[in-house]
Amino acid sequence: MKQRPLILVTNDDGITAPGIRNLIEVMNKLGDVVVVAPESAMSGKGHAITINSTLYIDKVKIDDGPQQEYKSNGTPVDCVKLAVDQILHRKPDLLVSGINHGSNSSINIIYSGTMSAAVEGGIEGIPSIGFSLTHYNWDADFTAAKHYVEIIAKKVLEADQLPQPFILNVNIPYLPLEQIKGIRITRQANAKWVESFDKRINPHGREYYWLTGEFVNFDNGEDTDEYALENGYVSVLPVQFDMTAYHLMDQLKKFEF
Numbered sequence: 001m002k003q004r005p006l007i008l009v010t011n012d013d014g015i016t017a018p019g020i021r022n023l024i025e026v027m028n029k030l031g032d033v034v035v036v037a038p039e040s041a042m043s044g045k046g047h048a049i050t051i052n053s054t055l056y057i058d059k060v061k062i063d064d065g066p067q068q069e070y071k072s073n074g075t076p077v078d079c080v081k082l083a084v085d086q087i088l089h090r091k092p093d094l095l096v097s098g099i100n101h102g103s104n105s106s107i108n109i110i111y112s113g114t115m116s117a118a119v120e121g122g123i124e125g126i127p128s129i130g131f132s133l134t135h136y137n138w139d140a141d142f143t144a145a146k147h148y149v150e151i152i153a154k155k156v157l158e159a160d161q162l163p164q165p166f167i168l169n170v171n172i173p174y175l176p177l178e179q180i181k182g183i184r185i186t187r188q189a190n191a192k193w194v195e196s197f198d199k200r201i202n203p204h205g206r207e208y209y210w211l212t213g214e215f216v217n218f219d220n221g222e223d224t225d226e227y228a229l230e231n232g233y234v235s236v237l238p239v240q241f242d243m244t245a246y247h248l249m250d251q252l253k254k255f256e257f
Contacts, residue, residue: 004032005157007032007093007095008094008126009024009033010037010038012045012116013041014038015071018101018140019133020035022145023099025065026150030153031093031094032066033066033067034068034083035067036069037070037071038076042113045075045076046116048116049077050078055082057070057071058070070082076120077117084124093127094129095118096118096153097117097129098132100130100131102132103132103134104171105188107191112130112132114130118167118169129152129156129168132172134172140174141174143176143177144174152168152183156168165241166238167239169225169236169237170234182234185236185238186237188224189217189221191215191219192218196212197212198210198212
């Protein structure tokens, strides 16, 4: 018999978050699942790793599913590193991260622990997908998201000779299944957070700051992740971790250093 795929599942909202519980349910249909995820919320941690304190892993049983599960006090990237080095006995066939509570489109990919876990999987040579739903509430309906998660993950598992690294950033609009128009392959929109810090005073008289901001899309293109989501499509965006600004190389060669 053909060996079932080995699937590593992680997230940044914590191992008990509804998003990851729904993701695990879908992945159990597709392969043998090992979950290694943070014990608490790690949103916005980006690609942070733990180097100045100790890391722990505890085996846990959260529901009646067949998956093996481990929680860690580390970041999402720590969880991937620990899984590869300490828990898994072979390279997984797929890494999935999410389902994140909230969009990770456009510039949000830089800050996202969900996507950083997927990028770390790509660094390890594992086909990796980060899934996000454009709704922040804990009690969001994941019905439509699960439908597209299964379609996309299954296609990746069935593909032959994927180029490496293979990393996808998948964002799913928060709509009823019948209102989602399909899937679009997109590029990252030119958008950013215009941020400010709200200055406040705590009960002890000490000043503190609370980050606020507004998300602004400067991109009018119809091939972007933001356009797809705004128009009812699932956005599938290929990602790489080579951050070389190739368009500047010829100009820099003209500098007289």
